[in-house]
Amino acid sequence: MPSELITVSPINGQELLRRAYTGEAEIARIVQQARTAQKAWAARSLDERCKAVSAAVARFVANKSDIALAITRQMGRPLRYTPNEVAGFEERAHHMISIAAQALAPIEIPQKDTLTRFIAREPVGVVFTIAPWNYPLLTAVNSIVPALVAGNSVILKHSDQTPLCAELMVQAFAESGLPAGVFQFVHATHDTVRRLIQAPEINYVSFTGSVPGGHAVEAAAAGRFIGLGLELGGNDPAYVRADADLAQAVDTLVDGAYFNSGQSCCGIQRIYVAQSVYQEFVERAVALTNQYVLGDPLDPGTTLGPVVRASAAKEIHGVVDEAIRKGASNLIDAGRFGMAQAGNAYVAPALLTNVNHDMAVMNDECFGPVVGIMPVKDDAQAIALMNDSPYGLTACVFTRDMQAALRIGGQIETGTFFMNRCDYLDPALAWTGVKNTGHGVSLSALGYEPVTQAKSYHLRSL
Template sequence: MSHVVISPIDNKPFATINLATGEQVTETIERSKKAFLLWKKVPIEERVRVVSKFIEAFVDKKDEIAEELTRQMGRPIRYAGGEIDGTAERARYMMSIAEESLKDVEIEDSDKPGFRRFIRKEPLGPILIIAAWNYPYLISVNGVVPAILAGNTVILKQSSQTPLCAQRFADAFKEAGLIENVFQILHAPHSEIEKAIKHPDIAYVNFTGSVEGGREIQKAASSKFIATGLELGGKDPAYVRSDADLDYTVEQLVDGSFFNSGQCCCAIERIYVHEQVYDQFVNKFVESTKQYKLGFPLKHETTLGPMVRTKAAEFVRDQIENAVKQGAKPLIDVSLFPEDKKNTPYMAPQVLVNVNHSMKIMTEESFGPVIGIMKVSSDEEAIQLMNDSEFGLTASIWTKDEDAAVKIGNEIDTGTWFMNRCDYLDPALAWVGVKNSGRGCTLSKFGFDYLTRPKSFHLKLITK
């Protein structure tokens, strides 16, 4: 059985991959378990050394990886290399903190002489990572590198839209000299992935994708006593206060809304602007949005490529149409973007005003190049609206007042709270979601806690 990857840039077949049978899936897991028994004994210093060589080998092929990425999911070539750089940044940070984060925790107590007590962070075993297509390398590295540094083995199931990305990781690990089968890739239909999750040797599942997909992952894993890491949907808000630097704020929020055609896990999807600066903000935002160049993503001048598939673009177009029927006002003349065509994944950016929370455009994940902007009269109103969501991945505030930013941030139900920036993952900070944005944690020193288990050593020392 095989799967054909259709490139969104021209709607033509780009690659064909063979899908694993049930027997092959089982064999992959069994190999992972055997490799785990070897890899977990490898000193952390050696694990770091191998991962360092992996990153060197990966970055060395940056240009060809970037073009291949563009052909698989449509991001303009001028930006595609940034994902390779970001992957290296995250991996290198996790390498830099691995020894300190994974070392034994010694318990010192002078009241109990004759004992040695410590807690060891044991690796879990074979870990199944199921990655999404929108940032296939960045999403994968969040789990793959920390898991391997912690002494686990990894089976990576990449999205069927970006399967070649998994092979790039495999090639780089092979070049780095990683023990065979510590890292494996798996292309398989959903039915077989469900069986893999239920396999007794899979110790943890990390999934990035839709809320519906997360529920299926959780359901499959519930037959065993294992944890899952789930990064799911988002409807990330921004609040522009009256004291914001408008030129800077507009520049950042336009990029946060439309980069990668809005197909970012933490893209800005709704903006609330204080009434004192609302008109100025909207005018500047619209003018900046008009500067995008929608077109063929392999041309360097293109700044907005196609969405991943026509179906995704039509979903966003329907959201916009329904909002307009309910009274929303579109501010972008689509004719400014001649490449925008219905029944294709090429879609112009759109800015909507006169929106409210009765419209799906302000409550339902769009994952596309559209933004709704609402006027608010106070911090309190902004807080209420930002929290009026089933999601909670990131949220941002744009202000010169740090104290106000922290105070308001304490009231927002979100995994990450930004001041004067957005749409960015700092590997030193815990990447988490609340509500329907998921559970678990990746990156930072806390990410290792989800890839290990504490094992207590209680030693009574006998002396003659």
């Protein structure tokens, strides 16, 4: 078993940092401290907790430039974009704090005879958040802030690719005055994570990651009867109707496919276009894709950075090669993107036509800058193809007809449905998925339900 994690920067393939994995004795101390601290934290008023978490968030985002640089160096997103993730962290945190009083208020039931009745929401206890590298702040904030506000303590385990995000976050929260033990982090191997999930002190697990990772979390929690929030894979579709604003659809969907080098669970991977506008859509998409600049993410001119590691780049190339062997055409010349070379983490964007659902790109998750585009004859065919997937995180339609969008949205198997936008989270709306995308919910008022336990009160007056 390895004793330390080693983070290699995808920018240059060189070692960025090393950290010792948290040892067994320290793990035992952390979980016990989390359990003890949670009791005192929950005893504080909701207003006190909201003010304390607000102060912690403010302390964290005050270091915006340092955090953004750390994200870029660890996972490769261009530095021109990473400050936006810090801003998104702040937006989501403040929204969840602002709705806490309403979301956590007791549900009053009309009095019956001499009975006063209501349902209260109480914290579950200790929340274990397992966060990924692709959006290291935006995935973590979804569970951390509502859990803390609701009166839980939180233990954060971040990806080995982005350990600095956990360290900087916990440090800022502690410096803001958050009580010791309420928010902690661990650097842990898969085996240690499994044992943590099985620890009796852990009362809820929030996991964002792959489908195999979700299976491992479920297996570890088997028989524990604790809540699990699992946000897993995606292969999100878009449908461009004949009445769409093509310029707007192309701008939005090309960005949705390639932003963060395609490393987004809700990124666009499949596009279905009405036959009458298919050729024009493809031509516009090719022209826009060719404007991307693949390069060093620390360069302000770069719009497309490396993927997370060289091995991931190899897997992405395999998806594209498999599609081409089966008859697909890649309309983007990789030679235009000089940084994309064998053995490194830089991947040129790929725009594939002549694709079908026998190809991995159209039915499996490909975590890279790759998109497949198919013509469709009508809404019915588009709906059938969009639903022909083991995943269901988001889906979108581009049209000028809202009634048509609502009709189509009602038939799509997905957690979030968009009209004329994609690849976006609104903190006021529930973030959830269906099928192999996982189960559970975060954000919105519903995001407080997984980190709380309902308690019913029957009070009889004599």
